[in-house]
Amino acid sequence: MRRVIRIIERTIDKHGQRLLVPEIDLEGWWTSLDVSEEDVIQLYADHGASEQFHSEFKTDRDIERLPSGKLATNALVLGLSVLAYNILRWIGQNGLPGSKSPKRSKAQRRRIRTVMQEPMYVAARIIKTARTIKISFGRSCRALQAFDAVYRKLAYGQA
Template sequence: DVIQLYADHGASEQFHSEFKTDMDIERLPSGKFATNALVLGLSVLACNILRWIGQNGLLGSKSPKRSKAQRRRIRTVMQELMYVAARIIKAARTIKISFGRGCRSLQAFDAVYRKLAYG
């Protein structure tokens, strides 16, 4: 039983390391427990949202071409969908987001937006 439980220890360590490094919380910001608990709680919420976006936006047929994988790291999700250059345009009482012509993440971004906006 002990050997079976230890077999998946590496995956747990990988998730822990990814959470700390990709969310940039290697060192907590305060000496106060309540403040650090709030930072960790918000980091967990942001991590879960980014993980959901990665599962729904970067693993489909419309995702940017990368190697086949079952999941994407949080940093990959941020690089592919969050750090995309865009322009916000206000015209005719509407707000639009304009991406560049060569944006390879546009279809993945659109798929995540449609899933969130329209269910």
């Protein structure tokens, strides 16, 4: 184990005002990683993204509180939630960023809630005929092309 320390001395605040006494921030991390100090600082400085994914996993999958007092049941719920999260993440990365997908903003990464709202919460009809089962969307469905892109990639391996 080794200790990596970062010291930041600020003489100007975030509004551009000069400080009479410099503000000093001291941060330190215990680590066993075999990388340079700059890499350790960069890895630990980006912990906010990890916290964001953790929060998104809990809130969007509605598992802030686990359903049971039994460890095996909670482990099963977490395992299934991880599977659902990864499937939705895959759909978000392969179906929504295209040029034909519905756009809400220029963001590259979509939250799981957005992935569920765009192609999953769309009204559709399941039509059974003699030999086939079809899914029918409305004429003005914004998510039809994104849904079709995900379906083609899963069913046929096409983009």
